[in-house]
Amino acid sequence: MTTLKLGSKGAEVKTLQTALNKACPYGLTVDGVFGKKTEAAVKDFQKHNDLSVDGIAGAKTWSKLGYETADEVTPGGRTIKKIILHCSATPEGEDYSIDTIDHSHKARNFSYYIDPDTKEKHYIGYHYIIKRDGTIVRCRPENVRGCHTSNHNYDSIGICYIGGCPARSVKDWNKQGKDTRTEAQKASINKLVRELKGKYGNPEVYGHRDFAAKACPSFDARTEFKNFK
Ligand SMILES: [Zn+2]
Numbered sequence: 001m002t003t004l005k006l007g008s009k010g011a012e013v014k015t016l017q018t019a020l021n022k023a024c025p026y027g028l029t030v031d032g033v034f035g036k037k038t039e040a041a042v043k044d045f046q047k048h049n050d051l052s053v054d055g056i057a058g059a060k061t062w063s064k065l066g067y068e069t070a071d072e073v074t075p076g077g078r079t080i081k082k083i084i085l086h087c088s089a090t091p092e093g094e095d096y097s098i099d100t101i102d103h104s105h106k107a108r109n110f111s112y113y114i115d116p117d118t119k120e121k122h123y124i125g126y127h128y129i130i131k132r133d134g135t136i137v138r139c140r141p142e143n144v145r146g147c148h149t150s151n152h153n154y155d156s157i158g159i160c161y162i163g164g165c166p167a168r169s170v171k172d173w174n175k176q177g178k179d180t181r182t183e184a185q186k187a188s189i190n191k192l193v194r195e196l197k198g199k200y201g202n203p204e205v206y207g208h209r210d211f212a213a214k215a216c217p218s219f220d221a222r223t224e225f226k227n228f229k
Contacts, residue, residue, distance in 0.1 A: 016042075023045060026044070079155055081155040083156065085189070085206070086148060087180075095132050164179075205222065
């Protein structure tokens with residue numbers, strides 16, 4: 001399913017109206033036109049399902065209605081204005097597999113993308129993962145939008161390093177941020193950022209924390225990359 005909002009028309013709007021009527025007797029006419037009544041029903045549904053109430057049927061709203069949303073390839077590539085750095089918020093000294101992160105993002109109702117090589121569905125929201133040994137793992141293709149920073153996915157590339165919290169032996173480790181980047185991770189992040197800056201006309205580098213009340217990525221990426229070349 002795709003994101004639908006006031007003014008959308010077509011078969012997917014009919015599917016949405018049918019699904020909303022099934023979820024709650026909204027009495028919507030299934031006409032394939034996303035008008036004020038459909039918008040009000042989406043808002044009501046969001047309110048009762050602990051979703052942010054914006055009246056837009058995006059991945060999370062569709063998921064609560066029992067449908068998945070695919071993020072599609074943008075032919076010719078996307079316009080990239082930001083590189084956003086994240087941490088996996090996992091304990092220092094531990095590696096996490098890409099599959100583990102993929103499963104946790106699926107459980108959190110992230111939209112999926114199709115792997116261009118294997119044609120399989122994946123849910124991991126980042127474009128790249130940097131493992132503790134510095135290995136750069138390509139996840140989402142760059143021409144598919146990510147699912148990592150609310151309201152900033154459409155024009156950004158998301159990079160996540162494994163770590164970002166103190167070791168498991170530290171009390172309340174999961175409530176604290178710590179810059180746990182290994183030297184190998186730092187070198188790989190720098191290499192990748194340099195490549196992406198060259199490729200996309202020097203986009204700015206941010207941390208997730210610049211857009212949300214979070215510690216992620218547990219260091220001040222904006223300052224660190226201010227004069228980065
Ligand atoms: Zn993050």
